[in-house]
Amino acid sequence: MRIQYMSDLHLEFQENSRYLRYNELPVTGDVLVLAGDIFYLKDKTAPVMNFWKWASKNYRQVLIVPHYCPVKNGNWSLK
Numbered sequence: 132m133r134i135q136y137m138s139d140l141h142l143e144f145q146e147n148s149r150y151l152r153y154n155e156l157p158v159t160g161d162v163l164v165l166a167g168d169i170f171y172l173k174d175k176t177a178p179v180m181n182f183w184k185w186a187s188k189n190y191r192q193v194l195i196v197p198h199y200c201p202v203k204n205g206n207w208s209l210k
Contacts, residue, residue: 135160135190138167139198142182143174151182163190167198 137156141147163186170180186193 132162133160134162134164136164136166138165140165140167140169140182142170142180148180148182155185158189161191163193164196165193166196169195169197 135158140151142151165186183193
């Protein structure tokens, strides 16, 4: 099994989504691990983006490891 990873795609930014729409990423693995800031987890439209259709079509499994940044007003906090 080959694992491919991508991180910090920031699909919430229109420029990044547009770039991926016109510049398809090479598929080099059986499983895709998406790490870091991929999209806003509360975004209701994120699951229906074309990116997910592409990922589902090209990989046996897609795993998401979200990034959690506990910074508020410039201060780190684990609360």
